Each structure stands twice: as structure tokens, then as C-alpha cells.
Amino acid sequence: MQVVKNTSPYVRKDVSTKRMMIDVLIALIPVVFFSIYRFGWDALIRIVVSLVVMIGLEAVAFGIMHRAKRVEGRWERLKSRYETYTINNITAPAVSAVIFAMLLPSKLPIYAVIIGAAFAIIVGKMLFGGLGSNIFNVAAVGRIFIGIAVANMFTGTYVGTDLIAGGTALTAVRTGAGFPYVLNSYSLIDLFIGNVPGSMGEISALAILIGMVYLLIRRSADFRVVVSSLATFTILIFLAGLKLYPGQAFDFTLFHLLSGGLLFGVVFMVTDPVTSPITRPGRWLYGLLVGSLVVLIRLFGAYPEGMAFALLFCNMLVPLIDYPQWATNKFKPAFFIGFSVILITFALVVYFGVGGAI
Amino acid sequence: MITKTRCIPDGKKELKKLPVVMHTDAPYLYYPVTNARCPEGETCVRGGQFVKVGEVIGTRKGAFFEQPMHSTVSGEVVGYEKHVDQSGQLVDCLIIKNDFKYEVLETLTDRTEEEIEALTREELVQIVKDAGLVGLGGSAFPTYIKLATKHPIDVVLANGVECEPNLISDYALMMTKPKRVIDGLIYAMKAAGAKRGVIAIKKKYKEIKERLNFALNEYSGYDIQVVTVGNYYPQGWEILTIKDALGIKIPQKDLLAKHGVLNFNVSTLAGIEKAVRHRLPILERYISLSGDGIENKNFRARIGTLMSDLVELAGGYKDKEIPKVFILGGPMMGTNVTQDDIVMTHTTTSLIVQNQVELIEEPCVHCASCVYSCPVEIQPVQIMNAFKARDKDTIKMLEVDKCIECGLCSFVCPSKIHLTEYMRKAKSFAKK
Numbered sequence: 001m002q003v004v005k006n007t008s009p010y011v012r013k014d015v016s017t018k019r020m021m022i023d024v025l026i027a028l029i030p031v032v033f034f035s036i037y038r039f040g041w042d043a044l045i046r047i048v049v050s051l052v053v054m055i056g057l058e059a060v061a062f063g064i065m066h067r068a069k070r071v072e073g074r075w076e077r078l079k080s081r082y083e084t085y086t087i088n089n090i091t092a093p094a095v096s097a098v099i100f101a102m103l104l105p106s107k108l109p110i111y112a113v114i115i116g117a118a119f120a121i122i123v124g125k126m127l128f129g130g131l132g133s134n135i136f137n138v139a140a141v142g143r144i145f146i147g148i149a150v151a152n153m154f155t156g157t158y159v160g161t162d163l164i165a166g167g168t169a170l171t172a173v174r175t176g177a178g179f180p181y182v183l184n185s186y187s188l189i190d191l192f193i194g195n196v197p198g199s200m201g202e203i204s205a206l207a208i209l210i211g212m213v214y215l216l217i218r219r220s221a222d223f224r225v226v227v228s229s230l231a232t233f234t235i236l237i238f239l240a241g242l243k244l245y246p247g248q249a250f251d252f253t254l255f256h257l258l259s260g261g262l263l264f265g266v267v268f269m270v271t272d273p274v275t276s277p278i279t280r281p282g283r284w285l286y287g288l289l290v291g292s293l294v295v296l297i298r299l300f301g302a303y304p305e306g307m308a309f310a311l312l313f314c315n316m317l318v319p320l321i322d323y324p325q326w327a328t329n330k331f332k333p334a335f336f337i338g339f340s341v342i343l344i345t346f347a348l349v350v351y352f353g354v355g356g357a358i
Numbered sequence: 359m360i361t362k363t364r365c366i367p368d369g370k371k372e373l374k375k376l377p378v379v380m381h382t383d384a385p386y387l388y389y390p391v392t393n394a395r396c397p398e399g400e401t402c403v404r405g406g407q408f409v410k411v412g413e414v415i416g417t418r419k420g421a422f423f424e425q426p427m428h429s430t431v432s433g434e435v436v437g438y439e440k441h442v443d444q445s446g447q448l449v450d451c452l453i454i455k456n457d458f459k460y461e462v463l464e465t466l467t468d469r470t471e472e473e474i475e476a477l478t479r480e481e482l483v484q485i486v487k488d489a490g491l492v493g494l495g496g497s498a499f500p501t502y503i504k505l506a507t508k509h510p511i512d513v514v515l516a517n518g519v520e521c522e523p524n525l526i527s528d529y530a531l532m533m534t535k536p537k538r539v540i541d542g543l544i545y546a547m548k549a550a551g552a553k554r555g556v557i558a559i560k561k562k563y564k565e566i567k568e569r570l571n572f573a574l575n576e577y578s579g580y581d582i583q584v585v586t587v588g589n590y591y592p593q594g595w596e597i598l599t600i601k602d603a604l605g606i607k608i609p610q611k612d613l614l615a616k617h618g619v620l621n622f623n624v625s626t627l628a629g630i631e632k633a634v635r636h637r638l639p640i641l642e643r644y645i646s647l648s649g650d651g652i653e654n655k656n657f658r659a660r661i662g663t664l665m666s667d668l669v670e671l672a673g674g675y676k677d678k679e680i681p682k683v684f685i686l687g688g689p690m691m692g693t694n695v696t697q698d699d700i701v702m703t704h705t706t707t708s709l710i711v712q713n714q715v716e717l718i719e720e721p722c723v724h725c726a727s728c729v730y731s732c733p734v735e736i737q738p739v740q741i742m743n744a745f746k747a748r749d750k751d752t753i754k755m756l757e758v759d760k761c762i763e764c765g766l767c768s769f770v771c772p773s774k775i776h777l778t779e780y781m782r783k784a785k786s787f788a789k790k
Contacts, residue, residue, distance in 0.1 A: 005694060010694075014767050015359055222360045
């Protein structure tokens, strides 16, 4: 009988990275089904294209990044590059691909989808070193890239049954009728169910919330970032609503919560552990920053929608939050002071900033 | 997943159901001359000499203390052989051939109640020292040094938490001999000059609580309580036990005695009882064989028995074609050994034989489960990254020396990264 060496601990918990990834894919099912139900083949084709591009390019990049062994035969050498290729090299890009596809409007040209997916997986992920090493959320990188690089292609691609062709509810607030009147064409119920124009995965709050509940029950997403970013967003938007439309502050808050990519981003993108801080206080802070940046971009920025931008910007701040000198898993007084100072600062900026007071 | 993990499957239920097999008469018994704490040692018996139970057969010498070795049988000294001890190292062992008469040394008569009553603090400490008692919870720290503290002690804690999975020897002891534990606790309180005694056990051990409370009815003159603490791992770590059972927060690396607390494993206390009442060292102890690679059994065996005999008695190994991992102690913090030729000493609590499972390390996805679960609140993943970059300053900034190597970080990692091993490497790297 052979006896092998090992070091403690000798038992491991029955969890795996694979399970985390598959949990996210399962949580995405309601959103994907809803998008296919709403947009039919358009949605399905874009999801499949995005999946093929991301998984395929990750495999290619993986092969290039790993050295071949000196063995006979071209095929054998190629195979030796893929010795450490695991299921996570398929599930992880699959998660990014589905999320990326869900961020797109249903009529976006296929080649724009290919460009975005390719840029996301190569520049956003593999150039940083692959799974676990990327500092930016992969899907958000792709979405922002095509949003800027091929901006023209987006006009008129949001399909809706509405007069304001090609615009989402949030663009309608910006360029169309303006706030309380927008509720006439997009009621809160429609926004909740998803009966509005918009990106494929972002429109149905209901489907997203089902996914969120699953993720949180399975503990494959950290509730801290979800609660923190949603709470911050709600507080700040409510303050803005109080100032702008004192009588309809609740409607204003709900409208903003349900429209745009906020819920989808909070549930599926901010919770991405790879690009999150690694301490409890850090994650609360991260959620706070994402939530408040979305509010700032929506209220003051040049874009009607700010989820992906806010996320990428906060991804940049993660190394700062995680810096060993101050990163700690304990809730120290400094954290509470810092958290409330940041929140109050943003609240003051929002309250006095909206409506052009300053 | 992304959450604090404190409950680990412990497999104790199955082990508790198994009967305890008595195996106290091995033909040959082995006594390590040195151990991990005592790098040197000498014997004071000759080959062919006849020794009796309880007789001093040698001394192990540590850095600041000496520890007598006792024979646990009567018989003839045969010679020396090399065997593996509790720490996994090959050491010289004295062999005594058992004559199956178990003659106890004449001077080792039981003390009467009056004699025990009359013992002073110094005498009690001396008795414990002469019995060669060490911490049986795993530390193997000499007990008399703890008892002889200069600090005023308010409370003595009997630690019966036993949070490691697969270990049930403390449980068995408290279940079968609660009075010995309580007596030992009273002697320890007397030796340390403490007024109060607390026995800490797990919340789920309701039967133990009842049993101890029932036994305590006879000791109404003493201030002894049974306190239940959580069923978590590593609840048995003294700092956590003290915090939850007594509400005293002690900073790591601080001497417990400074805060007026002494913490003993319940087996150690039972050993004190034996030394005080019967003038005997520990002769026998509970030991369990568990794991998926071996027929599981509980034993009560004489100190000095070879583990390979117990394995044979239990029924041998299962699935011999699968490579095995041998663990002495618990599966979270136990020592790894590479052969079953192990001498049972009084600190050996269990042998676990596992079928080897190949684990593939995936890249870290920063899920932070290790950070959330760490009982000393350091950041294992950051330390690992700093160690990979050989960044000594950052490792020190991250306070790697706080790590108690409880193994939770490796346990929870979804990518199966062996973080605990990185912590050990980082510790020794930072010290260099």
C-alpha cells in the first residue's frame, strides 16, 4: 500500500469555482428566457455569437499563453499546451459572454457583437492573465468599448412599441418628455415586468430579481455589494427626487431603480468576485461607490445610463481599497466614519447639485 | 461559498456509535526517549532490568524543563528501536517486554482524602511535575509550568470543546468519567489558587452537560459551572473558548495567566486527578481510528502501544490499491506521517487514514471566503500573493504571525488552493 505525504488540513469543503460559475449561469436563465421571449431569434443569435467568440478566443489565447512541451508530433505539442485547461476556462467566459449579450440592444449588428466580445475577452481578460487576474469586469469592458467605438450603430436599435423609437426609458427622460410624463408611456408595472424597450437583459426587473434571489441563496454572490450599492442608489436618487419632484419622489425613485441597467449590473456585474475587494468593509465601500457613481452619472453625466462606466471606474479603485496597509476584515471605527462621510458627501452633492442650484 | 464558514462536517456521530475496544496488554511497549518539545533525553534503566508500573525509566530534556518518562507496564527492559512519534519524526524508543502482571511500584499508594486535603500549592505542582503531565489538547506544553504561575488566577477553564472533526476521546472521557475531570479541575484550581472553575463544552453535547451537572451535585462546596459554547470550528482554540465561555477577551500571544485564566484540556485534568489521587502517570487513553481508508474503531489502549497493532486489531486498511494519507490528530490540524509504525504516547488522540484525493488548484477568483472565515481576521489571499511576490514587508504588514494554522482557509477555498501551506511558508519566509 502506498502512503503519500500531505499537509494539513486534509479535508476540504465541497465547493468549487465551477459551481460558482454555473450558479451564475443558472441565475441568468430567467433573464435569458425573457430576452428570447421578447426578441426571439435576435436575442438567441446574439447570445450564441457572443458565447462562441468568447469561449473560442479564450481557448486560443490560453494556448498561446502556455508553452508547448517538446514532444513528437504537431498535434501532441498542441495538446500539451492545454494540459491545464479546465472546465473553468469554459464556464467563466460563458458567464461573461451571456452577461455581455444581455447588455446589448436586440438589433445591434452582429459584427458589433463580435468586436465587443473579442475586445472584452482579449483585452479585458486574457491580456491581464486570464481567470482571476483581470482587474476590469469583462462584460463591462466589451460593452463600453463598442458603446464608444461604434456608437452610431446603437441609434435606433432599441426595439420598443413606443413613439420614441429607439430610445430607452432613461433616454426618454433625457431627450424626450422628461420625468413625470415619461411614466405615461412607460408605467412602473411595465418597467418591472420588462414591457419596455431597452437592452435585452436589462428590461425585466422581475427576471433579474429571480436570478438575484437564487444567487444570494446559493451564496455565489456576496449580498454585501448588492445591498450596499442598491441602498446607496436608492437613498441618493430619493434625495434627488425630493428636490426635483417633491410630490413624486417615490415614483421617481422606483422609476430609476427599475429602468436602465442598474438592477442587472448590481446583480450580475458588481457581484463578480474577481473584480471586487476581498474584505467585508471593502465590499460595503465598493457597493457604496458603485451606487453613488451611477447616480452621479445619471443625474449629471453625458450618458443617460451609467452602470458600466461606474463599475469600471470602481474596478480601478479596488486595488486602493485592498491596499494591505489599511485593508482589514474587521469593522473598525475608521470604516464607519469613512463610509458615512462618503455617503453624506455624495448626498449633499446630489441634493444641492440637481436642478442646477450650483 | 462567499460566506464565513465555521461549521465543518465532523463525522463524530458515527464514531460515537462504535464500541470502545480495550487493548491494554500489548506484548511489547515502546517509550520515545525524545519528542518534539524535548530534543534530548536519557534513560536510567539497563537492558534486562525489571521495572514496574509507574516507575521512572528516564528523562526527556527540553529547553527549560525536564519531563520524566514512566513505564506503563511491569516487565523487562529489552532494548531500543526507532519508531515514529506523535510529531511524525523517527525517534529512539525504549522497549519493555510486558509480563502481564502489571505490578505497581510499592511506593505508589493511593492518597486518602485527608492527605489530598492537606496538600499545599507547591506540593500539587510538584506532583504534576513528577507525573510528567503535558497538555493533552495537542500543545504538549508541560502542565506544571502553567500551574506554577506567579500571576493571580481567578478561574480555571476545563476545555472539553474538542472542535476538530473525528476526535471523540475527550467526549468519551467526559461521558464515562465525569468525576475524574471534576476532581482534576478542583486540584488544578487548588494548585493555581483559583476560586472558580468552568467546564466548557459544545452546545450540542446536551448529554454531557446533564452528566457533568449531575456529577457536580456532589461538589456543592465548589464554584464550578458547566458552560456551553458554539458548535463551531475552531471553537476549541483557547482564546475563542475563553472569550465565549468566560467573556474575557485576551489578545493573541498574551499569557493567559496575565488575565487570571488558566486553560486545560479535560484529559489533562483527568491526568492531574490520577497523579494526585493514585500517584500514577497516565497509563491508558482513548484513541480512535477513523477515516475512509481504514476500518473505524475506538480503543482504550495502554500508552506505549504500537499503532500498527491497533490497525491490525481494527481490521486493517480498506482499498489497498488507493494511496493513503496518515494523519495523527484531527483532520484540520493533525500531523502527517508516512508510516503506521507509530508509538502511542499520551498526546496521541487519533489516527486517521484517508484515501488520497487529487486536488487541482484553480486560479484564485478573489471570492474572499478565506478572508471571511479566518478566525484571527487576517487576509490569507493577500498573504499568498505577497509570498508569491516574495514581498517580506507586505507579509509582515499583513500580520502573518497571527495565523494559528487552523486550516479553515484551505478548507473553504473553492479553487482548492492550499492557503494554509502558503501561510506556513510565508511565516518562515518573513522570519528569515
